[in-house]
Amino acid sequence: MQPAWSGSTTRLRLRHEPGLGVGLRGGASGGGASGVKGVVIPVTPFQQNCSLIWCERSMKGAVVDPGGDLELIEQAVAEHKIELERILVTHGHLDHASGVVDLAERRSLPVEGPHEADRFWIDQIPDSARRYGFPPARAFTPGSASTPGRWLGDGDEVTVGEERMSVLHCPGHTPGHIVFFHAGMRLAFVGDVLFRGSIGRTDFPRGNHADLIQSIRGKLWPLGSDVTFVPGHGPLSTFGAERESNPFVGDAVLGAGSG
Ligand SMILES: [Zn+2]
Numbered sequence: 376m377q378p379a380w381s382g383s384t385t386r387l388r389l390r391h392e393p394g395l396g397v398g399l400r401g402g403a404s405g406g407g408a409s410g411v412k413g414v415v416i417p418v419t420p421f422q423q424n425c426s427l428i429w430c431e432r433s434m435k436g437a438v439v440d441p442g443g444d445l446e447l448i449e450q451a452v453a454e455h456k457i458e459l460e461r462i463l464v465t466h467g468h469l470d471h472a473s474g475v476v477d478l479a480e481r482r483s484l485p486v487e488g489p490h491e492a493d494r495f496w497i498d499q500i501p502d503s504a505r506r507y508g509f510p511p512a513r514a515f516t517p518g519s520a521s522t523p524g525r526w527l528g529d530g531d532e533v534t535v536g537e538e539r540m541s542v543l544h545c546p547g548h549t550p551g552h553i554v555f556f557h558a559g560m561r562l563a564f565v566g567d568v569l570f571r572g573s574i575g576r577t578d579f580p581r582g583n584h585a586d587l588i589q590s591i592r593g594k595l596w597p598l599g600s601d602v603t604f605v606p607g608h609g610p611l612s613t614f615g616a617e618r619e620s621n622p623f624v625g626d627a628v629l630g631a632g633s634g
């Protein structure tokens with residue numbers, strides 16, 4: 376939750392499509408006939424980057440981190456004529472997950488993610504919603520009778536239409552945080568693990584700074600410097616750009632190649 380970046384450099388203007396937030400395209404592909412497309416829709420008072428993504432062949436899609444403002448998400452779904460298939464959740468914080476139950480019920484969608492270690496965060500969503508002045512929100516358990524779906528972990532795959540994304544467990548900001556990676560599009564949805572110019576907060580209960588650094592260096596960097604990522608807040612960037620200049624996890628800060 377929270378605007379999690381600590382620097383002042385990440386609040387750049389996103390390139391907005393009419394009413395919809397920023398357009399999304401994979402780093403390497405561009406205009407191919409297949410792949411995923413998407414739009415980023417900042418939602419909630421925390422301007423969390425909810426993403427609507429879809430398979431270009433089937434026009435079936437998924438919502439990543441519906442933290443709230445469901446009318447904005449529904450507007451994008453209608454505008455792009457997407458057949459929603461599922462909800463994907465990076466972690467259990469309020470601004471990423473407080474709209475999950477409402478959207479899942481309204482559209483009869485399964486919920487996939489986060490890792491089960493974030494269950495304690497999800498259980499706090501109703502209280503957190505009151506505390507932060509969000510609309511009433513409910514907790515959920517992926518894979519339960521009331522919420523079809525599943526918890527996710529390292530090595531799992533999720534599908535979006537005919538497209539596949541792999542799941543990486545990236546603890547640190549929260550213990551059950553996961554990242555979705557589309558290898559062909561060189562595109563990752565990293566939630567609050569990494570931002571342009573910053574990293575996720577680790578001062579929450581069960582946050583862990585060393586784990587976060589290890590998640591970024593040990594799991595994200597090996598995916599490739601050409602990978603574009605959608606962070607939970609603020610503008611998009613690439614892993615390569617962050618390795619060059621991120622003041623928390625850049626190679627110059629941590630020493631390239633060292634443990
Ligand atoms: Zn957040």
Ligand SMILES: [Zn+2]
Pocket residue numbers: 376377379466468548567
């Ligand atoms: Zn968070």
